Amino acid sequence: MFSALSDSLDKTFRNLRGVGKISEKNITDALREIRLALLEADVEFGVAKEFIAKVKEKAMGVDVFKSIKPGEQIVKIFNDELTHLLGDDAEALNLNPPAHILLCGLNGAGKTTTAAKLALRLQKEGRRPLLIACDLYRPAAIDQLATLAKQINVPCFTPDPDEKNLVKVAKQALAWAKDQQGTALIFDTAGRQEIDEKLVAELKELHRFVSPAETLLVADSATGQQAVSVARHFDEAVGITGIILTKLDGDARGGAALSMRQVTGRPIKFIGEGEKLDQFGVFHPERMASRILGMGDVVSMVETAAENINEKDAIKAAERIQSGKFDFNDFLDQMNMLRKLGPLDGLLGMLPGFNKIKKQIPADAFDENKMKRMEAIVLSMTPRERTRPELIKGSRRRRIANGSGNTIIEVNRFLKQFTQMRKMMKSKGKMKNMMQQLGGMEGMEGMGDMNSLLGGKGGGKLPKLPF
Ligand SMILES: Nc1nc2c(ncn2[C@@H]2O[C@H](COP(=O)(O)OP(=O)(O)OP(=O)(O)O)[C@@H](O)[C@H]2O)c(=O)[nH]1
Ligand SMILES: [Mg+2]
CATH class of the missing domain: 3.40.50.300 (P-loop containing nucleotide triphosphate hydrolases)
Known part of the structure; x- marks a missing residue:
């Protein structure tokens, strides 16, 4: 939802920021692009027209071209008007009896x-x-x-x-x-x-x-x-x-x-x-x-998490991760926690900048079947193997592959990913960096690691967010 519109807006605003000194023409051009993007997103013609007129009026009113950061200012005006268009404040239901x-x-x-x-x-x-x-x-x-x-x-x-x-x-x-x-x-x-x-x-x-x-x-x-x-x-x-x-x-x-x-x-x-x-x-x-x-909806994401995840479990998991003890049992617990949150791409979609990196993540990364296959691999391990992943070598791998209905290549790939994930979790610096990035809503470089976890093409640096 909204991904094409978000992409167009992002491009337009990026261009606007790119110009050293902004002129009335720059703004008019940008607004024309935005109007097109709105129409392409199926916004009703009259609504789009009126919306653009309002943004323009405000932009001219505050003399954005004289301000130090004209691009940022336009984004803010746009954001405020968009919020207004959507209705400003959330409205509650009338539940007075008889409701x-x-x-x-x-x-x-x-x-x-x-x-x-x-x-x-x-x-x-x-x-x-x-x-x-x-x-x-x-x-x-x-x-x-x-x-x-x-x-x-x-x-x-x-x-x-x-x-x-x-x-x-x-x-x-x-x-x-x-x-x-x-x-x-x-x-x-x-x-x-x-x-x-x-x-x-x-x-x-x-x-x-x-x-x-x-x-x-x-x-x-x-x-x-x-x-x-x-x-x-x-x-x-x-x-x-x-x-x-x-x-x-x-x-x-x-x-x-x-x-x-x-x-x-x-x-x-x-x-x-x-x-x-x-x-x-x-x-x-x-x-x-x-x-x-594309600024994400971290508040809703946290609310979803709070509704579905037991705080004690979450703290326990965080402690395990920090102490470097993360094993396959923890992996199963995490998987179950994730499931409670609903489809992963929907949840991650609320993260700032996620739409941009989504294309780098393989389409099947959020696939429930893939998760089930990983789960089957873990369930085919003995309790001892689950707590000591390093034990799982040659013949054990073959047994696990047979037991879980996977090929040995798939088992190897999964074990490799798990080892990488563990390594990343152990490196506290990276973890801290990631949490800061998520909390600060600024850059999303930390997502690079998450990307490799999900099977993407290496944890490459991601573009810094414009906001
Ligand atoms: N992905 C998705 N599917 C939904 C959502 N809401 C409803 N659906 C699906 O849309 C289909 C139609 O939903 P219904 O609730 O039967 O729709 P309805 O308006 O009652 O349909 P009629 O009674 O036939 O007019 C079902 O398959 C639902 O599961 C949603 O928010 N997301
Ligand atoms: Mg119905």
């Missing part, structure tokens, strides 16, 4: 998944969410929601599959919800195409009956230009109170995300970033702006 939340959106946008994700989130906050299946069109829709609800242990209202009257279903659901003593009711509705007047009429009727405090439009961030008209359409029909953007983990160009707020005037409240139910979070405009500008 009825109605989800609507196009076919396949991710409504049902999002209903469960939202329920899980509210549950973690100590509320008692209830899920209500109001998709009476797709035969498997009710079961889909019920299955997800079961996974997260949230009660789910499932209507009689033969019942086709939506308001009747809602009525039954409200009566059921009373007994359940829920504190937030999430209604999953049927997907629709915007031209489908019948479905829209039904949605309106349901909306009137349920009278939700929140009507959230679930929108696939890959929808592109069409997203804007979809949002308008739903807003006119039922009046949306917010937007949930899904599939931000994909390679969509991101224009929808950038246009939605401006065009509808409704806040983006949450984002979905994967198929797993915990891959969901509050939308923070300033963090998203930083991500788009």
Whole structure:
């Protein structure tokens, strides 16, 4: 997501910094490039135009060409305006009782998944969410929601599959919800195409009956230009109170995300970033702006880590690493910890500068199958071998290869990588350097080592970040 846009912006800003003295023409040229980049990313035409006009006005207003670091100043103006475009501050849900939340959106946008994700989130906050299946069109829709609800242990209202009257279903659901003593009711509705007047009429009727405090439009961030008209359409029909953007983990160009707020005037409240139910979070405009500008989103990364990793385990692992005792058992523990964080490239994508080095990392570096193969190798070792990696020589390697279904070449490669990793961990200087780099958000030279760890082409120096 956003990678093409981030690359173009980076190039433009780099050029701008490269010129010794900045002129009005330099700025105009740069803004033209940025406008093109926004349009190519599928940002709605009017939104892009207005945005550029604002950045220009501000840039001229502060006389950037007279300042000492004009390039930096423009980046700052751009960042501020982007944050503004995305909505400035994160907006909370209205959960005053009766907290009825109605989800609507196009076919396949991710409504049902999002209903469960939202329920899980509210549950973690100590509320008692209830899920209500109001998709009476797709035969498997009710079961889909019920299955997800079961996974997260949230009660789910499932209507009689033969019942086709939506308001009747809602009525039954409200009566059921009373007994359940829920504190937030999430209604999953049927997907629709915007031209489908019948479905829209039904949605309106349901909306009137349920009278939700929140009507959230679930929108696939890959929808592109069409997203804007979809949002308008739903807003006119039922009046949306917010937007949930899904599939931000994909390679969509991101224009929808950038246009939605401006065009509808409704806040983006949450984002979905994967198929797993915990891959969901509050939308923070300033963090998203930083991500788009390639400055990373370290705050979200730390939050994800804090939610999923037990502090004691993390401290224990850090101690093992520092003392140079890191063995294959620790390796397995680390692998399990990583898994809890979700897909690795999504997580690393929040690091400043990651998009730039991503191309140097082999495509299969984040592959779950590769991780499984490595795990199989470790699991084929004896307990003694796991604690003393140096024991693993010739015939042992062959046995491990046979036991784990790998070739001896693969086992050798893995052992070599492990040895390198261990060496790197032992060298405290490097480790410290890496932590400083990550914390300081300045250069990313330390990532060179991480790169070689992931199987990249040697830990070469990486370009210093422009910010
Ligand atoms: N990668 C990714 N996939 C997602 C995300 N959200 C939903 N999906 C997937 O998108 C597909 C459609 O999701 P659903 O939740 O069934 O969408 P829906 O809007 O309820 O679909 P209909 O009820 O048919 O209109 C499923 O395969 C989901 O797993 C996301 O944030 N990231
Ligand atoms: Mg659905």
